[in-house]
Amino acid sequence: xxxxxxxxxxxxxxxxxxxxxxxxxxxxxxxxxxxxxxxxxxxxxxxxxxxxxxxxxxxxxxxxxxxxxxxxxxxxxxxxxxxxxxxxxxxxxxxxxxxxxxxxxxxxxxxxxxxxxxxxxxxxxx
Numbered sequence: 416x417x418x419x420x421x422x423x424x425x426x427x428x429x430x431x432x433x434x435x436x437x438x439x440x441x442x443x444x445x446x447x448x449x450x451x452x453x454x455x456x457x458x459x460x461x462x463x464x465x466x467x468x469x470x471x472x473x474x475x476x477x478x479x480x481x482x483x484x485x486x487x488x489x490x491x492x493x494x495x496x497x498x499x500x501x502x503x504x505x506x507x508x509x510x511x512x513x514x515x516x517x518x519x520x521x522x523x524x525x526x527x528x529x530x531x532x533x534x535x536x537x538x539x540x541x
Contacts, residue, residue, distance in 0.1 A: 458523030478527035
């Protein structure tokens with residue numbers, strides 16, 4: 416059995432990038448079985464009174480929006496069946512962090528990884 420892996424560099428929080436990745440999988444392979452959402456930035460390291468709004472929102476954009484877009488586009492692609500995939504489905508793996516459950520990193524990072532974790536829990540497709 417030959418396993419093929421395609422790696423594409425891009426902005427994980429860009430809708431067009433993620434939709435293109437999923438469309439490419441369907442075009443080239445006929446199906447999408449697995450999506451690994453592994454984006455993350457740490458944040459400013461400041462205390463809440465000193466965190467610039469832009470720094471907080473950029474951390475949320477990269478760490479949370481990327482997970483949302485991964486689920487949004489890869490779940491649609493995983494629903495497509497083909498000769499090589501007679502039943503719909505697949506796996507989406509998202510990297511969160513223990514910091515999302517308790518303090519252990521920057522404010523922005525911990526908050527964003529908690530949001531990533533919650534997004535994965537509430538988006539389970541059965």
